[in-house]
Amino acid sequence: MKKYVVAIVGATGAVGTQMLACLEEQQFPVGALKLLASPRSAGKVVSTPWGEVTVETAAPEAFDGVDIVLGAAEDDVAKALYPEAVRRGAVVVDNSHAFRLDEDVPLVIPEINAADALQHKGIIANPNCATIIGLVPTWPLHQLAGVKRMIVSTYQAASGAGVPGMRELEEQIGCMGRGEEIPAPAAFAAQLASNLIPQIGGEKYQGFTSEEMKMQNEGRKIMHLPDLRVNCTCVRVPVLRSHSESVTLEFERDITLEQAREALASAPGVKLVDDLAAESAHDRWPMPLDTTDQDLIWVGRVRRDISNPDALRGITFWCCGDQIRKGAATNAVQIAKLLCE
């Protein structure tokens, strides 16, 4: 079996670290591994399943001889470096927002549009975390009845702001627990512990934020639905690393609740947890604590949208997924695996 030289960019961050773990878990055929990061992290030695690896500065020449790049860096780094990696013959799976809506760049959730990945011209984009977590369970329902409208309210974890976001929330909880004053926030615009912050990303379109518009704009591209309409409200909640979403869908065609449940129960990447009568709370509905550090999107509270005047064309559900894994690293490694098949 062919083995690949793999480089992770942003290797020391929350997503980069998880990408490394996912390579092993998904038994990716790694021949050699390069860990790239900012000069601040260069020189650090990381113990990996492929031996001890010294972190190098992410620079164009670092991509010489690399087959596959997993990008977990910010937009500006992505824009500066990945075309250089492609020029040197690498294929880049990029988790940043830099190239997601570029016409030449496939935007891929393997459970939905794996074939798109093979049309790449060197760069494949990994979608936004909230988009992945919302679309994985929407897709099997769309295949049944054609989704035309989504109304989504998110409950997004601190990990969306990386390690600094998680540390800030943990520090604030620590202060509350010890009865100490909470320091001024830095990773977030306001205190997150025991609070909610109803803005993620800057203002983008008609009062919607960049994060909110991703669900529509990335969703249209991934599902090949140029007319999909999405109203999304993104809210940061004091949860460590699983995003949750309350999703209401409107369909072109009728869909029964039984059809919806069956489709979700058998959909790849989805775990249906939907039994209000279950003895244990963990079997009743998805919760962020239960979906942390695993790869499936858990879906529950599946029911008719009783507000939809078209009684058979609305479905509402609740879903949770690990933001660092399926929302980022797992999906990226899944895409990379498509390239090896």
Place this chain on the structure above:
Amino acid sequence: MKKYVVAIVGATGAVGTQMLACLEEQQFPVGALKLLASPRSAGKVVSTPWGEVTVETAAPEAFDGVDIVLGAAEDDVAKALYPEAVRRGAVVVDNSHAFRLDEDVPLVIPEINAADALQHKGIIANPNCATIIGLVPTWPLHQLAGVKRMIVSTYQAASGAGVPGMRELEEQIGCMGRGEEIPAPAAFAAQLASNLIPQIGGEKYQGFTSEEMKMQNEGRKIMHLPDLRVNCTCVRVPVLRSHSESVTLEFERDITLEQAREALASAPGVKLVDDLAAESAHDRWPMPLDTTDQDLIWVGRVRRDISNPDALRGITFWCCGDQIRKGAATNAVQIAKLLCE
């Protein structure tokens, strides 16, 4: 000015304690005050603006001579006791769910249907907290354009489960802060700290919970809109005492964003906080920490519902309000004041 003999039932709970404070703040003409509770709390002495009051057991004869009862007890206590209070000549403003949908019982949010209160036959019901917080800002928009459909996702605080709920969340945060193991949950079905619990109330109708159906059933009664359609998803979040809601409305008639903003800015009980460009996060949007321990419903993120195919008939917003105050005690004392006017 006439003064009233007022009794608070459930006087030692979170809502009852707040009712006592609200009586003073709203300068309610209290002639004498009775504090009633379960036998467990009887005998306790509470210092009030009207002198020291010894808590008495809530029993029928305790209502002799009482003009106005503020009820902050559970449904079963309400059903057993309030008809006895009415028989003795009192008017009861009840915060429980027991009588809310009874035909003979007005269900009142003073900003919306104050006149209904005067049609009472002894009992007036105070709506559910999430209903109040969602409807206060919906009402001025309804007056402009006729609301016909609401899609709501809630972010509900621990205080909805009373003092035990708040204590449990605080204890869990304390354990996390000190690095201790979190004890098994009791007030909630699962750990709430750093988690979300997507069920409030028991299963009621087609997979919706009792809490979720209140927004529709109470909303129809309060706004006199028997055909209003509501799809509500209620979620408990690790926040102490302010509920937040992501609300999407569909209207019968066109409504411009400017009309909506103006109506919200001037609506009684509402504070519009909606400026993504504001220097301080506290001026950008409502957050539960900022809306705690005050009486207004703060509204922000007001924007068009870009998913609505009728471009001028959808509005989306975010609102927060103190669950114990306007969600319960403040609203009840406001109703009681209507009776004095």
